[in-house]
Amino acid sequence: xxxxxxxxxxxxxxxxxxxxxxxxxxxxxxxxxxxxxxxxxxxxxxxxxxxxxxxxxxxxxxxxxxxxxxxxxxxxxxxxxxxxxxxxxxxxxxxxxxxxxxxxxxxxxxxxxxxxxxxxxxxxxxxxxxxxxxxxxxxxxxxxxxxxxxxxxxxxxxxxxxxxxxxxxxxxxxxxxxxxxxxxxxxxxxxxxxxxxxxxxxxxxxxxxxxxxxxxxxxxxxxxxxxxxxxxxxxxxxxxxxxxxxxxxxxxxxxxxxxxxxxxxxxxxxxxxxxxxxxxxxxxxxxxxxxxxxxxxxxxxxxxxxxxxxxxxxxxxxxxxxxxxxxx
Numbered sequence: 001x002x003x004x005x006x007x008x009x010x011x012x013x014x015x016x017x018x019x020x021x022x023x024x025x026x027x028x029x030x031x032x033x034x035x036x037x038x039x040x041x042x043x044x045x046x047x048x049x050x051x052x053x054x055x056x057x058x059x060x061x062x063x064x065x066x067x068x069x070x071x072x073x074x075x076x077x078x079x080x081x082x083x084x085x086x087x088x089x090x091x092x093x094x095x096x097x098x099x100x101x102x103x104x105x106x107x108x109x110x111x112x113x114x115x116x117x118x119x120x121x122x123x124x125x126x127x128x129x130x131x132x133x134x135x136x137x138x139x140x141x142x143x144x145x146x147x148x149x150x151x152x153x154x155x156x157x158x159x160x161x162x163x164x165x166x167x168x169x170x171x172x173x174x175x176x177x178x179x180x181x182x183x184x185x186x187x188x189x190x191x192x193x194x195x196x197x198x199x200x201x202x203x204x205x206x207x208x209x210x211x212x213x214x215x216x217x218x219x220x221x222x223x224x225x226x227x228x229x230x231x232x233x234x235x236x237x238x239x240x241x242x243x244x245x246x247x248x249x250x251x252x253x254x255x256x257x258x259x260x261x262x263x264x265x266x267x268x269x270x271x272x273x274x275x276x277x278x279x280x281x282x283x284x285x286x287x288x289x290x291x292x293x294x295x296x297x298x299x300x301x302x303x304x305x306x307x308x309x310x311x312x313x314x315x316x317x318x319x320x321x322x323x324x325x326x327x328x
Contacts, residue, residue, distance in 0.1 A: 007057035023090035028076035029069035033061040039109045041067045043116030048242030050075025063324040081238035117141030125258045138270040143286035145258040146251035170213035173206040207237035217279045220304035270296040271319035275303035
């Protein structure tokens, strides 16, 4: 067992592979923990963030069969969205929902727990509302549903009031291309033009500026190491391109769809963990989800956004430990 302040020890996969999901896409997947344990799938954020060794550590390896995978276009999946001429037309929410089902069947899993934060919570909700019978429990963190109000808050000015120095860096590539930004200027659409410009002198700094805005504002206390990690040009460009592609299309959701359709999954045991000072995904969205889903165990804690925030990590560990002991 863990304490409430430390993750499980680092572990390595006992198997991994690549899954051809069609559309010229192959996904990297891995399993770690106990091969006969309770299946759980980890859905990373972004979209475009990829998985890391840290993500394996939120589950008791003696109890869980832990499945991680890199979503289309990022991490160790191919083709990578940082490549020249990257085509994201076959990278949508509903492609990823289908990929999840394909991965579950490929790994011979009947039902599994779904664990996701930030964009991972969006994908978890979309998948659960489409395939509720495949899920034993949901563990969700930093709720994000891609409504216009959420996107505008973080990318069109609301959050600027709380991190003005990083907002200035975020806007710099836009101002270089478009000059003074008029009232009502859609920065998400503006960034789309920059990120998919064929010139590396345009898309590379735009990718870093977009991505470091998120890194700099995801923790309650500023974390330079996170900003440094997110500044890698290849990672940053794939991350920014995929996120922006999803946000320009509002995740291919109807406005408010994920909360409106929560009745489909209210019978599934669930924990919602939300940082009270989450800047990218403010608590109002998690609270509104909980109002529509009162059966879910709602935990708001003193934290920002990142999965590594101590108060968030403690609640996530408590949830996975509790569900590890529960039957299907």
